[in-house]
Amino acid sequence: MRVLIVGATGFVGSRLVEALLEADHEVVAFSRSANSAEFPDGVEPFEGDLGDPQTLEGLCEGVDAAYYLIHSLTAENFAELDRTYARRFRERASAAGVDRVVYLSGISGDERDLSPHLASRREVESVLSAGEFDLTVLRAAIIIGTDSTSFRIVDDLTDRLPVMTVPKWVRTPCQPVAADDAITYLVDVLDAEATRGGTYDIGAPSVWSYQSLLRQTADAKGKRVLIVPVPVMSPELSSYWLRLTTDVQYAIARPLVESMRHPVTVDPERDLQNVIPIDRTPVERAIDRALTG
Numbered sequence: 388m389r390v391l392i393v394g395a396t397g398f399v400g401s402r403l404v405e406a407l408l409e410a411d412h413e414v415v416a417f418s419r420s421a422n423s424a425e426f427p428d429g430v431e432p433f434e435g436d437l438g439d440p441q442t443l444e445g446l447c448e449g450v451d452a453a454y455y456l457i458h459s460l461t462a463e464n465f466a467e468l469d470r471t472y473a474r475r476f477r478e479r480a481s482a483a484g485v486d487r488v489v490y491l492s493g494i495s496g497d498e499r500d501l502s503p504h505l506a507s508r509r510e511v512e513s514v515l516s517a518g519e520f521d522l523t524v525l526r527a528a529i530i531i532g533t534d535s536t537s538f539r540i541v542d543d544l545t546d547r548l549p550v551m552t553v554p555k556w557v558r559t560p561c562q563p564v565a566a567d568d569a570i571t572y573l574v575d576v577l578d579a580e581a582t583r584g585g586t587y588d589i590g591a592p593s594v595w596s597y598q599s600l601l602r603q604t605a606d607a608k609g610k611r612v613l614i615v616p617v618p619v620m621s622p623e624l625s626s627y628w629l630r631l632t633t634d635v636q637y638a639i640a641r642p643l644v645e646s647m648r649h650p651v652t653v654d655p656e657r658d659l660q661n662v663i664p665i666d667r668t669p670v671e672r673a674i675d676r677a678l679t680g
């Protein structure tokens with residue numbers, strides 16, 4: 388298949404480029420920095436900006452399937468941008484007759500009280516679902532891998548202080564997924580006809596909390612940390628705390644950390660394991676791999 392990756396230079400996209408090549412697909416790699424990126428031989432770069440329609444001419448031509456891996460979390464108005472970008476992509480993919488689109492979204496425990504970040508991820512799902520292609524949505528919580536923004540927040544936290552005063556969301560249940568497993572699922576849905584039009588959750592074999600993830604990450608680095616959740620943390624203290632505890636750009640870290648109030652676990656009925664069973668990586672191993680690069 389000729390497969391377009393929209394967001395091919397990012398954390399997920401760059402891994403997906405290699406995995407799709409290994410699965411014998413032709414790959415078109417799109418992003419604003421595609422021409423300067425170092426892709427493996429055979430990859431066709433397509434440089435463009437979803438914010439500039441003139442750069443999108445011919446984007447989906449001759450493409451059988453596309454992965455949509457875009458977010459604009461660095462911008463204040465990320466929801467507006469992500470809505471506009473998804474519409475632009477949807478129009479081009481529909482006009483070019485793309486057969487299937489796969490979108491990697493976020494898991495949310497409670498659909499009634501979504502953080503702005505997760506509400507925006509849902510809105511992109513809804514925009515894409517109106518396209519003239521079969522949409523498959525995979526929803527993930529933290530993807531554990533080197534260079535994953537959300538995992539870097541966890542990693543940075545364990546580097547900062549031996550005693551961590553943290554917001555109480557640290558006890559929220561979460562079910563991360565290993566980067567390798569997320570990529571395997573993403574590649575495998577292309578061959579799984581049953582996943583056309585479906586929405587699935589993906590996750591590790593067990594449920595964790597941010598607290599246990601922090602502990603496991605600290606242990607893997609041979610560090611001792613004492614985690615002290617504070618029942619109430621004012622927005623001011625919370626943002627001060629975040630600036631102190633991670634090198635991840637504040638504009639990205641803030642909406643991600645806001646989302647950590649919500650449990651993010653796999654809904655057993657929506658678990659992609661039911662359709663595509665894979666040998667899932669335990670979180671402990673995923674953390675070790677992410678830390679050793």
Ligand SMILES: NC(=O)c1ccc[n+]([C@@H]2O[C@H](COP(=O)([O-])OP(=O)(O)OC[C@H]3O[C@@H](n4cnc5c(N)ncnc54)[C@H](OP(=O)(O)O)[C@@H]3O)[C@@H](O)[C@H]2O)c1
Nearest residue numbers: 394395396397398399418419420436437456491527530537
């Ligand atoms: N990482 C996680 O833990 C995680 C968890 C759950 C879901 N997800 C979802 O997975 C998807 C990919 O995440 P990621 O972590 O791989 O993100 P990422 O590393 O930030 O990659 C984003 C990609 O989008 C491209 N991009 C951004 N704005 C663009 C624009 N205006 N025009 C063209 N390309 C643009 C970026 O390349 P340029 O900057 O070069 O343009 C990059 O290739 C997102 O939908 C995210 O919500 C991620």
